[in-house]
Amino acid sequence: MAVTIKDVAKVAKVAPSTVSRVIADSPRISEKTKKRVREVMVELGYHPNLIARSLANQSTQTIGIVFPNSGDLAFQNPFFSEVLRGISEELHEKHYVLQMTTGKTDEEIFDDVVKMVQGKRVDGIILLYSKVDDPVTDFLLEKNFPFVVIGKPNEKAEQITHVDNDNITAALDGTNHLLHFGHERIGFIGGNKNLMVTLHRLEGYKKALEEANIPIREDYIIHEEFLLEGGQEAVKELMTLQKPPTALLVVDDLMSLGVLRTIHGMGLEVPKDISIVSFNNALFAQLATPPLTSIDIHILDLGVEAVKHLIARIENPKEPIKRIIIPHDLLVRSSSDFCIEKTNH
Amino acid sequence: MAVTIKDVAKVAKVAPSTVSRVIADSPRISEKTKKRVREVMVELGYHPNLIARSLANQSTQTIGIVFPNSGDLAFQNPFFSEVLRGISEELHEKHYVLQMTTGKTDEEIFDDVVKMVQGKRVDGIILLYSKVDDPVTDFLLEKNFPFVVIGKPNEKAEQITHVDNDNITAALDGTNHLLHFGHERIGFIGGNKNLMVTLHRLEGYKKALEEANIPIREDYIIHEEFLLEGGQEAVKELMTLQKPPTALLVVDDLMSLGVLRTIHGMGLEVPKDISIVSFNNALFAQLATPPLTSIDIHILDLGVEAVKHLIARIENPKEPIKRIIIPHDLLVRSSSDFCIEKTNH
């Protein structure tokens, strides 16, 4: 059995409560006894049992991270490593600890959350996704349990603190970048249509075209989860239209890699034949051939801010609901350039 | 205050201990009372407090994952998402929960581990790295705390259960693949020289050349952490040697992307001018241009097995030390082909 507060108390010839107070560095203990007790603590190699402390305190200093129903592949997106890194950094700063859900299906994930919350294992929760009709969100809301979501909740967004990008403007900026290069036939390649990000970016894309008085062509818009087999066909179709786009807005770097490959396989060149603007600025965006022009949405900061506001909420339950927007910026690299057709005129 | 076992007991008119036994589904309780107690549990919305249970049980059903001193960039390597996915899956299967370290420096990480262990927050630990003179390893060994490492421990490997690939053979296979294509001038691009993986793969590379009676040229061997700025120069130097390699063995897909780009930037083509064999088979290996021939080391399984053996050890402290080797296989895609010089002869 490990050394407890009582053992320390005995050896230091004080009461257990005194030891407890020394641990908490209570001002009501004389420096002299503090010193002695501390000496005994190192002498015996005492370390507080955090589980016991949690029980007494009703607080675990632990927060739970909920991953989306991963569909296996989604998890491979560097987005998650990156938010996790931000979350992790800030949690460390705040002396909190991190626990993750491990469920794969929606039901399993829901059970995980219920267990975390009802089992009193975490003080707060961060949702790494937002989807329609999410029972997890409803549950947390109903329990009035501290949580924040990364992304924009589809419902009751005004009751939920969330950290997001302005994806509409981001897509608008990306599209404008292409417009400035003289492109007029711009395609959009999006991900899962149920995700808010996709919808917002599509909206920004359309808005930019509208503002430029360019009609929106539905056959220029494609939705693919990942560009492995199926997605490539879609891109090929797009590129073999009578008037194929001269530029593409692709909502994710991973997808851009696939697009790059498909385009290359068709004997076309980027950016000579077609320009690409991508999203997320993953590490490999700059390693791609050619390096991708990509919109950096500061994924790390999404994580950092989520933690900050969650903890604020935990430590002060009256903390108001907030909507935090993380800025984005366009990193111009080699995958986007002037529209050749245009410059030839 | 949440509903406890006592509340249930009161309403069901039984003793708290009886409720506890119902939860554990003890055979010594009549079906009749079980039924009644269970009804009351749902009626009151009872959920066990897992913290309290942990304290009473001296077991948390939680395992801690220790990440390497990430140097920020390393964490972006999909290797970690992938092991984590394997770990997560298997933990879920076994009804365990996952906690992560959040420290960045070696000292912080060490403190995290000490806190997890001494604070009794976890029942076991998985180390996602192995390095020389690791105080974490020493600490766990000394405490005789259940842990397993992914990769091969540099010291006391025979006292530590670990899950690894046969990286020597893997590199040998990759090199042989290139040799079969007629390549004789094969370069090696490795990562951090302090990591066991790098060393083992280098060893396998050399072994293959030796077996083929091809002299090892030190100027064909490069070590770069990541191929952002610096690494590219190194590759350029390599490719501008008087007799540049016609093929490369690159120890990581992420690095391969960088290599691909550098080579392309020099006006060379893969695989026509130079073949590449890569490692890890990350999702983007198949999305690259051209799709990368890569050695799949089954990262997911590394995670799964680590968990299996860790839990075996936790549940049976006399479980013997083991060394588990996960098989690898070479996935031939388009980045490797016959050596042109050779076929021209």
Next chain:
DNA sequence: TTGTAGGCGTTATCAG
């Protein structure tokens, strides 16, 4: 400034 005692929510040991 320090000690005593009760509680946090469970489980486990003994009786009965």
Next chain:
DNA sequence: CTGATAACGCCTACAA
């Protein structure tokens, strides 16, 4: 088959 009762290790009134 079920009920008291004592841990598990720490915190915190309340007393002294």
